Amino acid sequence: MSMLLLDLLGTFFFAVSGSLLAARKKFDVVGSLLLASLVGLGGGVCRDVIIGQGVPNAFAQPVYLLPPVLATLLVATRVVHETRVRRPLLLFDAGGLALFCIVGTITAHEAGLHAVSAALLGLTTAVGGGVMRDVVANEVPQVFNPRGVYAIPAMLGAALTVLTLELGWFGVVAGCLIAVFVFVLRVLSIRLEWHVPLAGGGTIRTNDV
């Protein structure tokens, strides 16, 4: 039950990020609904297809359509809208990331996957939807933006989730702490412009990007 709520909340956060990107790209409300659904549901569908235990939740339970619909409405009525420095998109995306790395890891762990595999699938769930959103909107995915760290908080969140699950310590408190940790880490990394070394060696210079 609480897993469903967490999953729906994460879906909603990601869906808002999708609708905000749709607004920035001048898509219409139907495109907004589709992009919101893709980012909100895409990661979870991939996870469920990989686990291979029946029809993915997003298709089996119509309640999963509500978050994208709500997100589309909130953005279309400008209750949520982008400001000059486009922070809302990043914040909602960070919220989805924080919840999905936990929900994805738990789902994979419950399906009987190895601890490492469960964490990897949690990371895939968390990062997958956002990659689809950005690819479909013809942008380089945020996960590859060398300003700030994106995958590292999700990796840590998935690892902490699987660790506490294995130790029998996972519960509401642990889940909340991990989610807050991932969210704060992601947001701080954008604010403070953390970066890790570049793929080909060296580090980013201030004037790049």
Place this chain on the structure above:
Amino acid sequence: MSMLLLDLLGTFFFAVSGSLLAARKKFDVVGSLLLASLVGLGGGVCRDVIIGQGVPNAFAQPVYLLPPVLATLLVATRVVHETRVRRPLLLFDAGGLALFCIVGTITAHEAGLHAVSAALLGLTTAVGGGVMRDVVANEVPQVFNPRGVYAIPAMLGAALTVLTLELGWFGVVAGCLIAVFVFVLRVLSIRLEWHVPLAGGGTIRTNDV
């Protein structure tokens, strides 16, 4: 049997749209064959993977390779080619959309999915292949183009299909009527430049896009 024919016809329509896009992007005939296969078979493969009942039709039955091969040949020999205003691509795409929203919904319904889920999967089947085609060719997907409506006809077609199925009215006549309705709606929306409100509120202006 007639389902297979409908599916192959829809695959052919989408495949032609893929080969035409390959021609516009100056890909070679092998790229044309691959893009035709991706758009023609991609939506159905996603549908079958999500339903999760064995190997997707496109891989289990080699006859599904014929439509992409035929489409590639027709475009390479310029029997079908783009004119100034690139209408053929949009027409063939609309034909695929009209057939796939029906075939996809029926397949999902037969697999025992909930009515809402069946319609959603029908929409995914109809829209999925075209999104893959455009993403792989590095274009913003047509489904996000605010000129004309793309997903709405497919949504209506999927909804009508599931409704007539549930009521026991679905048959050849109903199927044909729904397909024609979706096709005409899509084509009219392009000709008459219908549009719906933008994702971030407001409407498109004449000079945009």
Place this chain on the structure above:
Amino acid sequence: MSMLLLDLLGTFFFAVSGSLLAARKKFDVVGSLLLASLVGLGGGVCRDVIIGQGVPNAFAQPVYLLPPVLATLLVATRVVHETRVRRPLLLFDAGGLALFCIVGTITAHEAGLHAVSAALLGLTTAVGGGVMRDVVANEVPQVFNPRGVYAIPAMLGAALTVLTLELGWFGVVAGCLIAVFVFVLRVLSIRLEWHVPLAGGGTIRTNDV
């Protein structure tokens, strides 16, 4: 056992191509690891999801994470790096292509697929990861580049694999010969700038692209 080694080697080759592309696009090391994983594991995950026999190898066996990690390290320390004419990326990509069209075909054949379907799935495995790599990095996939041939060597490799499997001739020697054949064909096609007719008829001119 030797299948696992071949698969890991192919994964490593593709992973290096992903890390090299990440370096060229100025992604950071985490992005490099993700792109290496996507290209190295993406094709195989698609293959396993389509075959539908349990959790894909890449998620079931954590050893599959080693090649992307190794590739990321080799590129980050500049042990492997791009030279002026960006040949290393193409060479490693050709190596992955040569091994994956064989491994993919064998896997599909062992799962009981029809000969044509097995070859098609082998082609999908070989080409799929590279397409994901290029799409996610916002480039037109190499498979659509009309300079050189990309899919044809993989098609021939998959066809030869399925042929020798059906005839009972497949073994270490046949596998090595096919891999070398695919690799050499791909590399020669780049060096000698082979091309096939364009999708819309006609051939590429020297000044194009």
